[in-house]
Structure formats: structure tokens, C-alpha cells
Amino acid sequence: MTDPLQLLDIPATLPADERDIQATVARFAEDRLRPGIREWYESGRFPRELAPEFGKLGVLGMHLDGYGCAGASALAYGLACLELEAADSGFRSFVSVQGSLAMFSIHRYGSEEQKAEWLPRMAAGEAIGCFGLTEPDFGSDPGGMRTRAVRDGSDWVLDGTKMWITNGSVADVATVWARTEEGIRGFVVPTDTPGFSARAVGHKLSLRASITAELVLDGVRLPGSAMLPEARGLSAPLSCLNEARFGIVFGAVGAARDSIGCALDYAKNRTQFGKPIAGFQLTQRKLADMTVSAGNAMLLALHLARLKDAGTIRGEQISVGKLNNVREAIAIARECRTILGGSGITTEYSPLRHANNLESVLTYEGTSEVHTLVIGQALTGIAAYR
CATH class of the missing domain: 2.40.110.10 (Butyryl-CoA Dehydrogenase, subunit A, domain 2)
Structure with a gap:
């Protein structure tokens, strides 16, 4: 078992259409993203030339309706973010900013002329x-x-x-x-x-x-x-940020899943003291604890997707997902690095790269401290940061 989410049969509970979308994005990541990620990460380069391929894949603004966008469910969008971040947070960030921030702001608050001018080209990856x-x-x-x-x-x-x-x-x-x-x-x-x-x-x-x-x-x-005619006040850009944060809830699970899968494969093949290190109790405890944590994070993400598809999700609920799932994912990535030992500091293995990326994810679209206080305000009715 290299997919820790299989332990709870979580993938089997997903609707067939959403599973198909997830599988399509996973194949794209395997064929087009994973082969180059070590070079791109080391050289500090985003492969802008892949933008039209993201467009052809249908993930740019995929949860928006019309103007060349697929109108997919929140769950399908979340699963796409999961697979993209399993490859690297940079790819999910690109798709998230393109679709949930730039495109969403025009789609939700723009004029018909603005939508017609920009959204079809952005959905196709022809404009960033x-x-x-x-x-x-x-x-x-x-x-x-x-x-x-x-x-x-x-x-x-x-x-x-x-x-x-x-x-x-x-x-x-x-x-x-x-x-x-x-x-x-x-x-x-x-x-x-x-x-x-x-x-x-x-x-x-x-x-x-x-x-x-x-x-x-x-x-x-x-x-x-x-001017975006329908955007008035700070609530407009903050609503865009909630769209992006939702994708992070799933994306963080992808980084955690990939880290555990990498550590599990390594532990099964790395021999010390005459047997694979996967056979030692301390290693198994690490793998078990991380898999439980990743499974819980995925179940939370699925719950939030159902709320979003029902149109009832609230901002503080997205804060719960972002705070928990990124916090758990970064802890998982760091723990996986310990299983890899010295090999884990190289780009041959993904956990430390994921951990480094998640340091940014922990901060952007709202720091963990701010999301904590958003949840605190929802519980107490008192805004501690004002």
C-alpha cells in the first residue's frame, strides 16, 4: 500500500465522475509534472510553457461556469488540487491563483465585457x-x-x-x-x-x-x-481568498499523501540490522500516526467540499480546514524526512521539498495565527485581532 488514504477506503467513497477527474489530473502530473520537478525546483523556475497544457486539462477556473470553464463541482476541483500539490505546491498555487483568485474575481465581480475579454483566454492558459x-x-x-x-x-x-x-x-x-x-x-x-x-x-x-x-x-x-463594477469593500477580495483557501485544504492532503507514500516505499526497501526499516516498531508507529492524520485531514476536506457544493459553507469552516490540514501536512512531511535519513535532504525524495513548500502554504492565504483567531471569533463572538 503506497496510498495511505486506501487504509480507510476513502477513494472508493468518491463519486465516479469526480474519481475520473482526479485520475486524469493524476496522470497529467505523472507524465508532465513529476519528470521535471527536481530541475524546476533546483533552478527556481516555473514552467510557464505548460500553461496551455493546464488549460487543455481543464483545471484553470474549472469550478466556474461559462466562458470556457468546466463548471465542475467543488469536490472535483479539490481533488484536482490534491493531485497537483502531490506533485508540488507550485503547480497547485499556479492553478489556484489563476482560477480561484484572478479568474474568480473577474467572474464574480466583473462586467460582461471584462468576462468575455479575459476568462476564455485564461481558461485556455493563453493568458495568465x-x-x-x-x-x-x-x-x-x-x-x-x-x-x-x-x-x-x-x-x-x-x-x-x-x-x-x-x-x-x-x-x-x-x-x-x-x-x-x-x-x-x-x-x-x-x-x-x-x-x-x-x-x-x-x-x-x-x-x-x-x-x-x-x-x-x-x-x-x-x-x-x-473597475470591477460589483466589487465594493474588502469583502470582495476576501471572498476570492476563501475560494483559494478551499483548494489548499485538499492540496495539503496531496502533499501529505505523497510524503507518506515516498517514506513507505523507502522504508520497505531500506535494510538496517538485517531487515527493512519498515519492520521496526518506531518506524511503524510513525507511519501509522501519519496515516491516521492524513486520513482525518482528507475526511475534513471531503466534508467541506460537500458543504461548498451545497452552498452552505462559511468562512470560519474553511479556516478550520486550512489551519488543520496544512498544519498536519507539514508535520507529516517533516516526519517522513526522518524515515528517509540522510537521503531525505536530497531532491531525489519529495518530503523535504513538500515541507519547504508548506512553510509558504502555512503563511499565504491567511497565516495559521489569523485562521486560529477567525475560529476563536466564531466560537466567542470576540474579534481578538482588532
């Missing part, structure tokens, strides 16, 4: 999007943003800086959030607009096969039609 909310001094507190949009006749002029933006330096379009006299509003910004620039963040120890960038808006002039 990014989501400009976080700033150098405002991450967990996006309401303090300094980026401003000022009216100038019928135009808008944007000035400010965004930071830690996935896809930022390769994006064709950015949805940028800025403070206006009317409150926080969103704008669709083609990245070839004069005054817009992006710089990739280098020397990363985590998410190396993913693009992270700083965006600078210096007098970026946009027509009035660039």
Missing part, C-alpha cells in the same frame, strides 16, 4: 492572471493597504506596491485592489499598461517552482471600464 492584494506592510491586515486609485476625468490612476504575488512577473492581467474615496475597489489591469512593472522575488527557500513577485504601480492610468 495574478491577484494584487497583499502589500509589503499589509499582509494579514489588507484593510490597511496604501495602494490608491484616484479619479482623473473618466479615468482612474493607480499608485502603490503589491508584494508576494504569485504569477506576478509572467501575468498578462492583474486584478488589483486599491483604496478609493468610495472605499476599496478592484481593477482589471493589463500588465502591459504603462507604469505597471513586476519583479520576481529570488533566493527563495520555499515554493521554488512557483513565481513570486513584487508589483509596482506608478501612475497606472486605466479607463473607467477597468
